[in-house]
Amino acid sequence: xxxxxxxxxxxxxxxxxxxxxxxxxxxxxxxxxxxxxxxxxxxxxxxxxxxxxxxxxxxxxxxxxxxxxxxxxxxxxxxxxxxxxxxxxxxxxxxxxxxxxxxxxxxxxxxxxxxxxxxxxxxxxxxxxxxxxxxxxxxxxxxxxxxxxxxxxxxxxxxxxxxxxxxxxxxxxxxxxxxxxxxxxxxxxxxxxxxxxxxxxxxxxxxxxxxxxxxxxxxxxxxxxxxxxxxxxxxxxxxxxxxxxxxxxxxxxxxxxxxxxxxxxxxxxxxxxxxxxxxxxxxxxxxxxxxxxxxxxxxxxxxxxxxxxxxxxxxxxxxxxxxxxxxxxxxxxxxxxxxxxxxxxxxxxxxxxxxxxxxxxxxxxxxxxxxxxxxxxxxxxxxxxxxxxxxxxxxxxxxxxxxxxxxxxxxxxxxxxxxxxxxxxxxx
Numbered sequence: 001x002x003x004x005x006x007x008x009x010x011x012x013x014x015x016x017x018x019x020x021x022x023x024x025x026x027x028x029x030x031x032x033x034x035x036x037x038x039x040x041x042x043x044x045x046x047x048x049x050x051x052x053x054x055x056x057x058x059x060x061x062x063x064x065x066x067x068x069x070x071x072x073x074x075x076x077x078x079x080x081x082x083x084x085x086x087x088x089x090x091x092x093x094x095x096x097x098x099x100x101x102x103x104x105x106x107x108x109x110x111x112x113x114x115x116x117x118x119x120x121x122x123x124x125x126x127x128x129x130x131x132x133x134x135x136x137x138x139x140x141x142x143x144x145x146x147x148x149x150x151x152x153x154x155x156x157x158x159x160x161x162x163x164x165x166x167x168x169x170x171x172x173x174x175x176x177x178x179x180x181x182x183x184x185x186x187x188x189x190x191x192x193x194x195x196x197x198x199x200x201x202x203x204x205x206x207x208x209x210x211x212x213x214x215x216x217x218x219x220x221x222x223x224x225x226x227x228x229x230x231x232x233x234x235x236x237x238x239x240x241x242x243x244x245x246x247x248x249x250x251x252x253x254x255x256x257x258x259x260x261x262x263x264x265x266x267x268x269x270x271x272x273x274x275x276x277x278x279x280x281x282x283x284x285x286x287x288x289x290x291x292x293x294x295x296x297x298x299x300x301x302x303x304x305x306x307x308x309x310x311x312x313x314x315x316x317x318x319x320x321x322x323x324x325x326x327x328x329x330x331x332x333x334x335x336x337x338x339x340x341x342x343x344x345x346x347x348x349x350x351x352x353x354x355x356x357x358x359x360x361x362x363x364x365x366x367x368x369x370x371x372x373x374x375x376x377x378x379x380x381x382x383x384x385x386x387x388x389x390x391x392x393x394x395x396x397x398x399x400x401x402x403x404x405x406x407x408x409x410x411x412x413x414x415x416x417x418x419x420x421x422x423x424x425x426x427x428x
Contacts, residue, residue, distance in 0.1 A: 026045075026047040026048050026049065027044065027045065027048045027049075028048070028049045028050075028051060029043065029044055029048060029049070029050045029051065030050075030051050030053065031050060031051065031052045031053060031057075032053050032055070033053060033054075033055030034055070036057075036059065037050070037052055037057055037059055037061055037069075037077065038059055038061055038062070041061065041062075041063055041067070041069075044065070044067055045065075046065045046066045046067065047066055047067065048067050048068075049067065049068040049070060050067060050068065050069050050070070051070050051071075051072050052069070052070070052071050052072060052075045052077075052098070053072050053073070053075060054071075054072060054073035054074065054075045055075050055076075056075070056076045056078060057075065057076065057077050057078070058078045058079075058080050059077060059078075059079075059080075060079050060080070060082065060083050060084060060085060060086075060087075061077065061085070061086045061087070062087050062089065063086065063087070063088045063089065063090055063093055064089045064090050065090045066090055066091060066092035066093060067090075067093060067094075068093075068094040068095075068096075069086075069093075069094070069095045069096075069098070070094075070095075070096050070097050070098075071096065071097035071098040071099075071128075072097070074097060074098065074099055074129070075098060075099065076098075076099040076100075076101055077098055077099070077100055077101065078101045078102040079100075079101070079102045079103045079104065079111075079113075079133075080102060081102050081103070081104060081105070082103075082104045082111075083103070083104050083109070083111060084103060084104070084111055084112050084113070084114070084115040085100050085101065085102065085103050085112070085113050085114065085133065086100060086113065086114045086115070087114075087115045087117060088114065088115065088116050088117055088120045088123055089117040089119075089120060090120060091119070091120060091121045091122050091123075092121075092122045092123075093120065093122075093123050093124070094123075094124040094125075094126075095114065095123075095124070095125045095126075095128060096124070096125070096126045096127050096128065097127050097128065098128045098129075099128070099129045099131060100113040100114060100128055100129070100130050100131070100133065101113070101130070101131040101132050101133065102131075102132050102133070103132075103133040103134050103135070104134065105134050105155065105158075105162075106134070107134070107162070107164065110134075110135060110138050110164070111133075111134045111135065111164070112133060112134060112135035112136065112137060112138040112164065113130040113133035113135070113136050113137065113152075114130075114136075114137045114138075115135075115137075115138045115140075116137065116138065116139040116140065116142045116145065117140065117142070118140050118141035118142060119141065119142065120142045121142050121143045121144055121145075122143075122144050122145070123139070123142060123145045123146075124145070124146045124148075125137060125145075125146070125147050125148075125150060126146065126147075126148040126149050126150065127148070127149045127150065128150045128151075129150070129151045129152075130150060130151065130152040130153065131153055132153070132154075132155055133152070133154065133155070133164075134154070134155060134163065134164035135164030135165055135166075135168055135185075136150070136152035136154070136164075136165070136166045136167055136182065136185065137150075137152075137166075137167045137168065138164075138168045138170075139167070139168065139169050139170070139172060139175070140170045140171065140172075141170070141171045141172065142172055143172055143173045143174055143175075144173070144174045144175075145172065145175050145176070146175075146176045146178070147167060147175070147176070147177050147178070147180060148176070148177075148178045148179055148180070149178070149179045149180065150180045150181075151180070151181045152166045152167065152180060152181070152182045152183070152185065152188075153182075153183055153184050153185075154166065154183075154184045154185035154186070154207075155184075156184035160186055160207075160208050161186070163184075163185050163186040164185060164186060165185055165186050165187045165188070165189070165190040165212075166180075166182035166183075166185040166187070166188045166189060166190075166204075166207070167180065167182065167188070167189050167190070168190045168192075169189075169190070169191045169192065169194040169197070170192050170193060170194065171192070171193045171194065172194040172195075172197070173194070173195055173196050173197075174196045174197065175194060175197040175198070176197070176198045176200075177189065177197065177198070177199045177200075177202060178198070178199075178200045178201060178202070179200070179201045179202065180202045180203070181202070181203045182202065182203070182204050182205075182207070183204075183205050183206045183207060184206050184207065185207050186207065186208050187207060187208050187209040187210075187211070187212040188202075188204035188205070188207045188209070188210050188211060188226075188229070189202065189204060189210070189211040189212070190209075190211075190212045191211065191212070191213045191214070191216045191219070192214045192215060192216065193214075193215045193216065194216050194219075195216060195217045195218050195219065196218050196219070197216070197219045197220070198219070198220050198222075199211070199219065199220065199221045199222070199224060200220070200221075200222050200223050200224070201222075201223045201224065202224045202225075203224070203225045204224065204225065204226045204227075204229065204232075205225075205226065205227050205228045205229060206228050206229065207229050207230075208229060208230050208231070209229055209230065209231045209232075209233075209234045210224070210226030210227075210229045210231070210232045210233055210248070210251075211224075211226065211232075211233050211234065211235075212234045212236075213233075213234065213235045213236060213237075213238050213241075214236055214237050214238075215237045215238070216237075216238050216241075217238060217239045217240055217241070218239075218240045218241075219238070219241055219242075220241075220242045220244075221233070221235075221241065221242065221243045221244075221246060222242070222243075222244045222245050222246065223245050223246065224246045224247075225246070225247045225248075226246070226247070226248045226249075226251065226255075227247075227248070227249050227250045227251065227422075228250055228251070228424065229251045229252075230251065230252050230253050231251055231253050231254045231255075231257060232248030232249075232251045232254065232255045232256055232271075232274065233246065233248055233255070233256045233257065234254075234257045234259070235256070235257060235258055235259065235261055235264075236257070236259040236260055236261070237259070237260050237261075238260075238261050238264065239261070239262050239263050239264065240262075240263050240264060241261065241264040241265075242264065242265050243256070243264065243265070243266045243267070243269065244265070244266075244267045244268050244269065245267075245268050245269065246269045246270075247269070247270045247272075248269065248270070248271050248272075248274065249270070249271070249272040249273045249274065249419065249422045250272075250273045250274070250422045250423055250424045251274045251275070251424060252274075252275060252424040253274070253275050253276060253279075254274055254275065254276040254277070254278070254279040254301075255271035255272070255274040255276070255277045255278065255296065256269065256271055256277070256278050256279075257278075257279045257280075257281075258278065258279070258280045258281070258283045258286065258306075259279070259280075259281040259282060259283070260281070260282045260283070261282075261283045261286060262283070262284050262285050262286065263285050263286065264286045264287075265286070265287045265289075266286065266287070266288045266289075266291065267287070267288070267289045267290045267291065268289075268290040268291065269291045269292070270291075270292045270294070270419060271291065271292070271293050271294070271296065272292070272293075272294040272295055272296065272419035272420075272422050273294075273295050273296065273419070273420075273421070273422035273423045273424070274296045274297075274424075275296070275297050275298070275424075276296060276297065276298045276300075276301045276324075277293040277294075277296035277298065277299045277300060277319065278291075278293065278299070278300045278301070278302075279300075279301045280300060280301065280302045280303075280306045280309075281303060281304045281306060282304045282305055282306060283306040283309060284305075284306065284307060284308045284309065285308050285309065286309045286310075287309070287310045287311075287312075288309060288310070288311045288312075288314060289310070289311075289312045289313045289314065289337075290313050290314065290412065290413075291314045291315070292314070292315045292317070292411075292413050292416055292419065293314060293315065293316045293317070293319060294315070294317045294318060294319070294416055294419045294420060295317070295318045295319065295419065295420045295421065295422070296319045296320070297319070297320045297321065298319065298320065298321045298323075298324045299316045299319035299321065299322045299323060300316075300322070300323050300324070300325075301323075301324045302323060302324070302325045302327075302331075302402070303325070303326055303327070307331065311333035311334060311339065312333075312334055312335075312336055312337040312338070312339065313337045313338075313339065313412050314339045314340070314412070315339070315340045315342075315411040315412055315413055315416060316339060316340065316341050316342065317340070317342040317411060317416055318342055318420060319342075322341055322342075322343060322361050323361035323362060323401075323402045324362070325361060325362050325400075325401065325402050327400045328400060329400050330400050330401055330402075330403045331400075331401075331402050331403070332403050332404075332405065333402055333403070333404050334404040334405065334406050334407070335405060335406070336406075337406070337408075338354050338404060338405070338406030338407055338408045339359075339404050339407065339408060340407070340408040340409075340410065340411045340412060341359050341361075341404065341407050342411075344359050344407045344409075346358075346359070346407065348409050353408060353409055353410065354406040354407065354408060354409070355406070355407040355408075355409060358403055358404060358405045358406075358407065359403070359404040359407035360401045360402070360403055360404075361401050361402040361403075362399060362400075362401040362402065
């Protein structure tokens with residue numbers, strides 16, 4: 001009996017200790033119209049959820065512990081045109097289903113709709129609308145963030161230089177930026193010293209750059225649309241980047257800029273209707289394959305030591321100038337698979353799909369048309385085509401050029417025609 005009583009006491013003590021050690025169940029707090037969201041945040045315990053009913057709340061919120069802030073029927077939180085509308089200073093914070101509006105307008109203080117403070121790892125912001133915020137989200141030194149399904153519109157009456165960026169990443173790792181629609185900001189996505197990130201299915205338009213990368217390595221950029229910007233994708237000072245299945249069209253300058261970039265893969269992108277399709281500067285040891293470069297004023301502008309790149313299986317169609325290249329020697333593209341050039345004048349007698357005569361960009365006719373733009377009116381005439389053939393026969397008349405020894409007679413992507421005529425307004 002004595003042994004049985006001891007066992008019962010031990011079991012009771014163990015149960016009490018387990019109950020004390022077990023975390024309390026997370027609470028759900030409800031904020032109604034006229035009440036304070038900040039008061040609910042201050043009252044909540046770590047891990048709690050705060051649900052905000054539909055209304056307009058004028059507050060600048062500070063979150064300093066893990067919790068979920070969820071809107072019911074899309075309430076509006078206005079920052080009253082001062083400071084950050086929401087500032088996060090804790091890990092594991094989730095914000096969803098809100099309209100976040102009216103941040104301050106100080107670039108010096110980096111006013112944002114949501115400011116993710118350094119160390120606020122695992123932040124999630126999804127399905128929110130950002131309206132009239134300087135920066136939509138400023139994310140600094142916080143890893144593993146997820147920014148998904150948000151609509152971000154900046155202070156559109158401000159000049160471009162006075163706006164903030166839609167989503168700004170600084171010194172982060174493993175961010176996931178997915179399915180956002182960003183417009184009327186300075187740069188839709190600004191990425192600086194941020195590595196191992198995924199940018200997928202975003203729509204970036206009516207800004208300076210759709211994306212502006214600096215010093216960012218090992219990132220993936222796929223399935224994004226960039227249009228009606230000054231530049232679509234500006235990828236600078238980067239390594240080991242994958243850029244695939246994106247569409248950049250109707251940008252007033254370049255579609256995709258590759259500047260000081262190494263060891264990267266740029267594949268299966270559509271670049272159409274831009275002033276320059278690709279602008280490639282100081283780029284080495286990259287692969288460009290399967291891209292469709294269509295109806296740009298200049299298909300590819302290549303210079304400043306860009307070499308040792310593999311350029312295979314691309315389509316260059318209906319660009320006013322296929323390639324603008326200035327160099328001291330020929331550069332060979334398409335040694336293995338070849339590229340398609342819509343202005344190729346050669347033939348395919350053996351029927352293997354590749355032209356029997358190599359393709360050369362920047363021939364005599366190209367250089368004359370640069371000097372005398374009115375000559376472009378005659379590009380389809382027999383006289384100009386004869387001049388192009390004469391230039392190929394007399395090497396003394398040619399300049400260093402992009403040379404494709406296996407020009408393909410047919411496009412790799414037969415569905416290219418819908419991309420013609422998509423220009424930036426007043427660019428034609």
